[in-house]
Amino acid sequence: MTEQAAPRRRGRPRGGSDSRERIIAAAVDEFGEQGYEASTIRAIATRAGVDSALVHHYFGTKADLFAEAVGIPMRPDVDVPGILDGPRDEVGERLVRYVLESFEQPEVRRRGVMLMRTAIGSRLTTPLLAGFLSRELIGRIAKRLAVDDAELRATLVASQIAGMLLTRYVLKLGPIAAATVDELVTRVGPTVQRYLFD
Amino acid sequence: MTEQAAPRRRGRPRGGSDSRERIIAAAVDEFGEQGYEASTIRAIATRAGVDSALVHHYFGTKADLFAEAVGIPMRPDVDVPGILDGPRDEVGERLVRYVLESFEQPEVRRRGVMLMRTAIGSRLTTPLLAGFLSRELIGRIAKRLAVDDAELRATLVASQIAGMLLTRYVLKLGPIAAATVDELVTRVGPTVQRYLFD
16 A cells, blocks of 8 residues: 555644544554554554554553453453353353353454454464453353362363354354354353353 | 574575475464464575575465465365264264364374464455365265254354364463363263254
């Protein structure tokens, strides 16, 4: 792309009150499309219509900006305990529904897909996704199970949920991408239930 | 890395009988470490100790070389039909065991992990993994099931297998990375069995 073709908005060269939000949105797009390594602060600044210096000023390094950008608007720390504490024979279905209904929101899906792409695509950022899953999902579930193999059970749950999100939202494999939330809750819920309690 | 430090073997500058194999091995390493976008023919040539021109001569573009490099040494076209045709109540366990025992071979694991990383990390190469799964796994399974929802059932199987490989070999989440093949066959086999037949 030539300099001329880039969608710069030079009318407000630095520090507009919405610059921060524009930079975050541009970072989400850039990381999602290019992956972590190939993304540059310069390209993100161009997308946001600001100078690179402003990006560095607000967010520091590319790694700092990435960490900020992947703050996906889900609160498993708030939501998962309630799911686990409800009626026990429907925990699997409730957990699958919670994840899917979250990802049906465009902003969660966009950032979640970006996180999966970048984290899996690069050795540098893989620990970011592994850490997120371990801390926010597996750790919270294992703590409630209170059995010897709680960590393995919770990790198996994570494996099915990660595989479901990957095939539905990233690989977009036909039948699983086309299925309704209800249908997937019915099919995948019992798997999660069995990993947790059987 | 400086020019000097690169492990070039200039004694045989072009067309040695093993150059082709060295280039493939170098491509597997480079794609696996850098991802598709950040990998270059030049870096692959340097790793292989040959000139870039020789890489282009043998393999054409980066995309062509990638396609060649991901030819992972598994033959689902040969193996999966036999798994599906054996005793029906153990199909799930046999399928999980087949995938895990394949990935326990270092050469399969190395290339399989590279394929997952690059395909998920980049929009350009995502269709490569989706196509592989659809053609080699989902298509073959669905054809044997001969029920209305065979494609969805086979895709759910793919979702669990992809999630298992991702969490064990790429994210390396503790308990699933440490589990034995037998333990995972026991835990995950029934999931696959249920998706196929229940």
